[in-house]
Amino acid sequence: MKKVVNRRASSPAVTRSEPRMNPAKLGILLFICAEIMFFAGLISAFAVFRFSPVQWPPAGQPRLPVQITAVNTIILLLSGVTFFLAFKALKAAKDNSFKNLLTATAALGLIFLLIQGVEWIHLLQFGLTVHSSIFGGFFYCLVGMHGFHVAGGMVALLFVVTRAWQGAYSSKVTLGVELCRMYWFFVVGLWPVLFALVYL
Amino acid sequence: MSHDSHKQSFISHYIFSTDHKMIAKQFLLLSIIMACLGGFMAYLIRWEVAFPNVPAPFFGLVSPDKFNAIITLHGTIMIFFVGMPFLAAFPSNFFIPLMIGARDMAFPKLNLASFWLTFTGAVLLVASFFVPGGPVAGGWVGYPPLSASSEFAGVKWGAALWILSLAMAFFSSSVGGLNYLVTVISLRAPGMTYSRVPMTVWFLLGSAVTFFFSVGPLIAGAFMLLMDNMFGTGFFLPAKGGEPMLWEHLFWFFGHPEVYVLFFPALGMGLDIMATFTRKPIFGYKLILGSTVGAITLSFIVWAHHMFLSGLNPVLATPFSITTILISIPFAIIIFCMFASLRHGAIRMELPFLWMVGFLATFLVGGLTGIFLGSASADIYLHGTYFVVAHFHYTLFPSVFFGGFSGVYYWFSKMYGRELNKKLGLLHLVLTFIFFNGTFWPLFRVGIGGMIRRIADPSFYPQYQQFANWNIFCTISAIALIASQAIFLWNIVWSMTHGPKAVKNPYDSNTLEWLADSPPPHGNWGAKLPIVTGDPYEYSKPGEAKDWRSQAQNL
Ligand SMILES: [Cu+2]
Numbered sequence: 001m002k003k004v005v006n007r008r009a010s011s012p013a014v015t016r017s018e019p020r021m022n023p024a025k026l027g028i029l030l031f032i033c034a035e036i037m038f039f040a041g042l043i044s045a046f047a048v049f050r051f052s053p054v055q056w057p058p059a060g061q062p063r064l065p066v067q068i069t070a071v072n073t074i075i076l077l078l079s080g081v082t083f084f085l086a087f088k089a090l091k092a093a094k095d096n097s098f099k100n101l102l103t104a105t106a107a108l109g110l111i112f113l114l115i116q117g118v119e120w121i122h123l124l125q126f127g128l129t130v131h132s133s134i135f136g137g138f139f140y141c142l143v144g145m146h147g148f149h150v151a152g153g154m155v156a157l158l159f160v161v162t163r164a165w166q167g168a169y170s171s172k173v174t175l176g177v178e179l180c181r182m183y184w185f186f187v188v189g190l191w192p193v194l195f196a197l198v199y200l
Numbered sequence: 201m202s203h204d205s206h207k208q209s210f211i212s213h214y215i216f217s218t219d220h221k222m223i224a225k226q227f228l229l230l231s232i233i234m235a236c237l238g239g240f241m242a243y244l245i246r247w248e249v250a251f252p253n254v255p256a257p258f259f260g261l262v263s264p265d266k267f268n269a270i271i272t273l274h275g276t277i278m279i280f281f282v283g284m285p286f287l288a289a290f291p292s293n294f295f296i297p298l299m300i301g302a303r304d305m306a307f308p309k310l311n312l313a314s315f316w317l318t319f320t321g322a323v324l325l326v327a328s329f330f331v332p333g334g335p336v337a338g339g340w341v342g343y344p345p346l347s348a349s350s351e352f353a354g355v356k357w358g359a360a361l362w363i364l365s366l367a368m369a370f371f372s373s374s375v376g377g378l379n380y381l382v383t384v385i386s387l388r389a390p391g392m393t394y395s396r397v398p399m400t401v402w403f404l405l406g407s408a409v410t411f412f413f414s415v416g417p418l419i420a421g422a423f424m425l426l427m428d429n430m431f432g433t434g435f436f437l438p439a440k441g442g443e444p445m446l447w448e449h450l451f452w453f454f455g456h457p458e459v460y461v462l463f464f465p466a467l468g469m470g471l472d473i474m475a476t477f478t479r480k481p482i483f484g485y486k487l488i489l490g491s492t493v494g495a496i497t498l499s500f501i502v503w504a505h506h507m508f509l510s511g512l513n514p515v516l517a518t519p520f521s522i523t524t525i526l527i528s529i530p531f532a533i534i535i536f537c538m539f540a541s542l543r544h545g546a547i548r549m550e551l552p553f554l555w556m557v558g559f560l561a562t563f564l565v566g567g568l569t570g571i572f573l574g575s576a577s578a579d580i581y582l583h584g585t586y587f588v589v590a591h592f593h594y595t596l597f598p599s600v601f602f603g604g605f606s607g608v609y610y611w612f613s614k615m616y617g618r619e620l621n622k623k624l625g626l627l628h629l630v631l632t633f634i635f636f637n638g639t640f641w642p643l644f645r646v647g648i649g650g651m652i653r654r655i656a657d658p659s660f661y662p663q664y665q666q667f668a669n670w671n672i673f674c675t676i677s678a679i680a681l682i683a684s685q686a687i688f689l690w691n692i693v694w695s696m697t698h699g700p701k702a703v704k705n706p707y708d709s710n711t712l713e714w715l716a717d718s719p720p721p722h723g724n725w726g727a728k729l730p731i732v733t734g735d736p737y738e739y740s741k742p743g744e745a746k747d748w749r750s751q752a753q754n755l
Contacts, residue, residue, distance in 0.1 A: 023306040023386040030378045030412070037416025041453075045420065045435070045446055058441075130433050134441045137433035141424065 028179050032186045035149070039190060042145065043197065046138050050197060057135045062126035064139070064199050065119050072115045073195050076150075079108035080188035083181055093171040099164050102177075105184070106157045109150060116147055139198060146187070146194055153187045156180045218308035219722055223315050224294035225615070228608075230315075231286035232689070234277050234322055239682045241274040246639075250668075250675035252657040267656035268337035269358075273325065275340025276362065279458070280369040281322050283600045287465045288373065288411070289318070291607055292380045292404045294615065298713035299401050301389025301730040301752065303723045306382040314376040321368030324361050331357035339654065341451055344436030344444040348428040356429065363426045370415050370422075377408030389712070389752070391732030396751065398711045398736040399475075399482065402489060403468025407461045410496050414457035421450030448510055452503035459595060460499050463563070464492070466603020467534065470556040472736075473610050474538060476709045477553035478545025479747050481737035484537040491530035491537075498527040505574045509583045517576035524574030531567060535560070546740065546747075550707070551625045555606035558633050559598045566594030569644065584654075587647025590640045597636060605629075605688070612695070613702030617719045620699060624691045631684035638677030642670045708748045711736050715755045730755050 050056055057063075086101035120140075128136045160180045163169065169177055217223060247254075248262035255261045262270065293311065297304055305311045328335040335358040338346040342362075350356035384397070384405055424435040425447065434440020436447050475482050482488065504512055504520040538560065547553070569591040572578045582588065605628075612620045646667045651658070658664040658671065705714040712732070716724050730752035740747045 021386055023382045026382045026385055027307065027378055030381055034374055034378070034412055034416055037413055038419050039416075041417025041420030041450055042423075044417070045424065045450065048443060048446055054441075130427065130431050131440075134434060137427065137435060141427060141433075145423075 022175070024175060024179055025182070028182050032182065035186065039145070042142060043193070046142055046197065049134055049138065058133050061133055061135050062123055062128045065122070066199050068115065068119060069195060069199055072112055072119075073192060075108050075115070076112045076188055076191050079105045079112065080185060082108060083184055087174075087177060087181055090169060090174060090177060091171055095170075098169070099161075102157075102161050102164050106154070106161050109154050109157060109184075113147065113150055113154065116143070142194055142198055146191060149187050149190075153180075153184050156183060216312060218304070218312050220293045220297050220305050220308070220311060221615070221720060223311050224290050224292075226315050227285040227290040227293060227318070230319060230322060231282050231290065234281040235286070235685075237326075238274055238277040238282055239685065241270045241277070243679060243682055244270050245274060246675040246678040248656055249658060250671045252659045262656070264656040265334075265337065268339075268654070269335045271654060272337050272340050272362075273328075273335055276325065276366070278596070278600075279340070279462070280366060281318070281325065283462045283596065284369065284373055285318055286604050287462055287600050288404070288407050289314070289376055291400070291465055291469065292376065292408065295611070295713060296380055296383055296401055296404060297387070298614075298716060298720060298724060299398050299711055300384055300387065300392050301712045301725070301732060302383060302387040303725065303729075305379050306387055307379050310375050310379050314372045314379065317368045317372035317375070321365040321372065324365035324368065328358045328361035328365070331361060333358050336362040341455070342425065342447070343451075344425065344428070344442075344447050345438065348425060348434075348436040348442075348444075348447075350429065359429050360426065363422050363429070367419070367422060370419055373411055374415060377412040380405060380408045381412070389729045389732055391752075392712075393732075395485075396732055396735055399471035399485075399488070400465075400468040400711075403464040403471070403492070406468075406492050406496060407464040410457045410464070410499065411461045414454045414461075414500065417450045418454035421447055445507070445510055445512070448507050449503070452506040453500070455506060456503045457496075457499045459592075460495065462596060463599045463603075466559055466563075466599040466606075469603060469607040469610070470559055471538070471541075472711065473552045473556045473606055474541050475737045475739060476610075476707050477548045477550055478542055479548070479739045480541070480545045481735070481739060482537070483540035483543075484533075485737070488534050488537050491533040495527060495530040495534075498523055498530070502527055502574070505576075505579070508576045508579045514576075521574060521576045525571060528567070528571060535564070548707075551620075551622055551629070552606045552610035554626070555602055555609055555629055558629060559602035559606060562594060562602060562633075562636065563598040566591060566596075566598060569594065582647060584652055585647035586643045586651050586653050589653050590643035590647055593640045593643075597640070601632070601636075605632075608692075610707075611713070612692070613706055614713055614716070614718050614720070616696050616699075617702050617717075618695050618697075618699030619702050619706070620695045621691050624687055628684060628687040628691065631687070632681065635677045635681035635684060639674050639681055642674050646670050646674075705750075708746070710734070710738060710748055710751050712751050715750060715752060725755070728754065 082101045082105040086098050086105060089095075089098040089101055123139075128139065130137050130140050157180055160176055163176060214222065217226075244256055244259055244262050245267065247256040248267050253261065293305070296302075325335075333350070333355045336342070336347065336353070336355050337358075338353055338355075346352050347359060350359065353359070384401060388397070424433070427433040428435055428437060428442075434442040436442045436444050438444060471482055471488070502520060502524045504516055505524045508517050508520075569587070573582055573588060573591055609620060609625055612618075647653075649667060651664050651667050655661070655664075658667070702718045704716070704718055707714075712730050713720075715730060731754045732752050734749055734751050734753075736751055738749045741749060
């Protein structure tokens with residue numbers, strides 16, 4: 001029973017409080033981690049079929065609209081850029097450009113969802129449904145799950161935009177914008193991966 | 201944060217409370233109710249196996265279709281509605297804030313949601329008994345194609361309810377885990393550095409992290425299974441070009457880590473109990489934590505050992521056998537550290553300590569028999585036999601019940617302000633230990649003999665006649681095991697109201713929760729937070745008058 005005790009413990013001076021991360025940010029970060037694991041599961045399931053020796057996409061299924069979705073991808077990525085710039089503007093206390101850029105982000109997000117919706121209607125008309133094939137099932141599950149997450153992000157974003165125009169944020173008060181930004185970057189960053197895997 | 205003890209209405213105090221201690225008690229109560237249900241099912245299963253086609257008392261005849269439904273729901277209930285709330289949610293909620301010196305969780309409302317999600321899941325599962333077609337009956341692992349289409353099982357609504365109920369449980373444990381992680385990272389009391397965090401908290405976090413990062417792919421799989429059932433996709437149906445083995449991968453990617461999700465809390469509580477009752481520091485605090493990180497990491501790459509007979513590429517069997525055998529190393533290190541912690545200890549044979557020893561002794565059998573199943577060559581023979589049943593009951597029962605009970609006996613006075621009856625507790629332990637081994641030890645023999653599990657009527661197969669007496673022995677033990685738990689129920693109910701009043705720190709323990717009142721008030725601490733100045737395991741320090749030293753001196 002000698003020298004088993006931790007040496008640091010004996011010094012009562014160690015009472016400082018460590019720097020603590022903001023709980024809300026940490027919460028969102030962990031939430032995104034769980035989301036990444038969810039999509040990793042979905043994508044790896046998809047990859048089993050996508051990269052199997054069987055012909056993919058299966059014969060007789062409508063081709064996916066690659067060009068228009070490529071444009072749409074750029075639109076969503078742009079929304080990420082505008083959000084990035086909006087936050088910089090907020091930090092630099094440029095209130096007007098912050099509000100305008102944030103609104104532009106929401107507008108770009110809405111356009112993305114709108115184009116996705118229109119394309120879905122086309123595909124359904126061409127006969128691609130969840131039970132027309134595994135291809136169709138995965139298309140709607142993967143792209144639909146992402147769309148669902150963008151829609152969820154939109155709700156948060158519209159809330160933040162409304163609050164921004166009410167003047168709720170300043171270069172000192174940024175938490176709401178930051179949380180929304182973290183989540184928005186996740187849905188924006190995920191999309192090119194899905195686009196490359198599903199469409200190309 | 202102002203946490204004045206304000207008057208609360210009955211509903212906001214007992215039902216929609218955001219106080220972490222009340223939520224913990226809600227989880228405890230829910231898990232006890234569900235354990236009664238799951239235990240009753242265990243009795244029906246054992247009855248039918250031992251006395252085929254004899255109506256079970258208090259139920260009636262367990263026909264083969266009912267048998268299938270009962271084994272499925274027994275597994276689901278025991279893991280997700282007993283194990284998870286009893287071993288992860290209840291101690292995490294109660295002890296994480298107390299042991300790190302916080303006033304509550306980081307997100308109390310999310311915590312409230314976490315409980316009601318589990319509750320809804322439990323209700324949905326029970327409701328599946330009453331829908332047309334009855335409850336799901338494809339085994340708790342839900343293998344497709346049986347689980348993926350009502351054509352095969354004749355169960356549509358039962359399957360949908362089962363998946364939804366699991367989804368509720370997954371979301372509940374995920375938001376719970378998120379909450380525990382954020383709480384420990386951001387709400388530790390001043391001076392509570394990471395190297396001063398007690399083992400219980402560390403292992404509850406390990407459990408939360410393991411769950412958090414393994415459940416995502418299973419949620420994806422469950423989503424696809426629900427689509428198969430309800431919207432006619434064919435992800436898991438070969439007839440539609442799907443791949444049933446895909447489900448097995450997604451399921452076991454979660455399924456193996458889940459064992460550790462249920463093992464870690466028991467281990468963490470066991471380590472704290474060990475330090476308190478041996479009156480010496482834990483041997484190898486950092487070594488244990490490092491091994492745990494290794495075990496968690498490895499637990500994500502062993503899953504295919506459940507699938508050696510599924511049609512998995514045999515080439516893959518070898519790497520998965522190797523990782524499975526490797527994972528014994530960190531656990532062996534932890535167990536040896538625990539043995540070393542006992543050495544030269546001034547052991548106090550108190551009830552929580554004895555329960556913890558019971559946990560170790562029985563879990564060890566489960567861990568060691570796992571090595572046989574993890575090795576592909578042995579598993580080909582043992583797969584799907586009662587050996588597997590015995591093995592995983594020797595891992596899960598010790599964790600959930602021996603480990604969980606050791607925690608309840610240790611902290612009951614802190615939770616309810618009164619002491620449990622020790623004689624009844626000892627009787628409970630002795631009977632549980634004897635009848636648990638009586639129930640499951642012979643099943644190893646039966647399994648090695650070749651008896652396949654999930655068979656309602658063994659008398660139908662002449663080759664299983666030789667095990668008939670063993671099966672009767674196991675069933676009688678199982679009934680006695682279930683009946684012995686009544687002692688525990690009586691003990692907590694009686695002690696909650698009539699037990700002797702508890703003191704703050706009955707075991708001279710160092711960790712922070714013993715500085716709070718028994719039971720701790722709303723907000724846990726009085727006007728000031730504890731200021732932590734010591735390690736959790738400074739026992740028997742040479743040159744000091746008493747053999748313990750509380751982690752905080754300012755309260
Ligand atoms: Cu396993």
